[in-house]
Amino acid sequence: MPRPFSAAPRRETLLYRNHPLHYTLVFRSRRTIGFAVRPDGSVHISAPAGTSPEWVAQQVLKKADWILKHQEAFASRPAPVPSRRYEAGSSHFYQGRPYALRFAEAAKPRITLQADELLIAAPAPLTAAQTEALLHAWYARQAGPLFAESLARVWPRFAEFNLTRPTLAVRQMRTRWGSCTPRTARIRLSPELVRARPECLDYVLLHECCHLLVGDHSKAFYDLQTRLLPDWEHWKAELNALPK
Structure with missing residues (x-):
């Protein structure tokens, strides 16, 4: 044959x-x-x-x-989270900077930034799963204010279109950084974005705001995105290169 x-x-x-x-x-x-x-x-x-x-x-x-x-x-799929490590000294990112985990004892669990460390205080030693849960919750708490600051930077670029200002929501997403519902002007963003530099967050938010005008990823969409953020490809590449 x-x-x-x-x-x-x-x-x-x-x-x-x-x-x-x-x-x-x-x-x-x-x-x-x-x-x-x-x-x-x-x-x-x-x-x-x-x-x-x-x-x-x-x-x-x-x-x-x-x-x-x-x-x-x-x-647009964010890096999978499970491969991260959660022991003392392991590195975790916040707004584009790496921080080393450090543990301390305290009456109530809390997380604070100290110099180049993420200090996690708790009444008793934490398992990796408990540390992961605390970090996820902490990222989510930081997300709301950081997303609002990003919208304040990005939204003036859309002034010419006379659009309804979108409402933002923090939403954990397994395969996307963000999503937009143009009909309700509602944008959902992953709290994982607080790990990246603010410029990367601005790129994702601008991308979703562009969907308020163009619902798909057609040439018209990318022409609009490029006009409003000419260097978007740089920030997209940096975001997708963010360590796991």
Whole structure:
């Protein structure tokens, strides 16, 4: 039985909205073209043998919005929390700065920032799960005021649109940094964002505010986001590189 045709994969790049779109192309014995976006954001395309790379590039351009939408969905997922450590000396971030955990004894549990340390005081030694729960609760308490400060920085950029000022909510989300319901002008943000620099928080909040005007991730959406925050890609990359 003859082996099915499959050429060696090749790396291709084309420009879409003045940004490079990279993909891996392989020709196979198939009738239709197949598109796949993997969790790392890489794009893989299987094309029928006998078609040309130029024809494939045309199909990629037609599918570009779909590709970008899926890349955005994967990129917007916050780093998983369970891999963090919770013993003394382990590092945890707050507003982009790393702090070492230090434990002390006190009548009631509390967390305070002291120089380059996160001091966790409690009546008795804490398990890792108890420390994790205390930290999550502390992040959530800091989130409300920090989110309000971010909105005060971001919202003036939307003055020209005469929009209803959104209401903010702190919401733990497993796969997203934020979400927006344009109909009610309600934006939900993950308390995990307080771990990042304020500029990263501002990027996420501006992104969600843009959805008050454009509900999807179309070209119009990214044109608006780029006009209001030209360097958004830098802050997005820094946010997604935040250590776990």
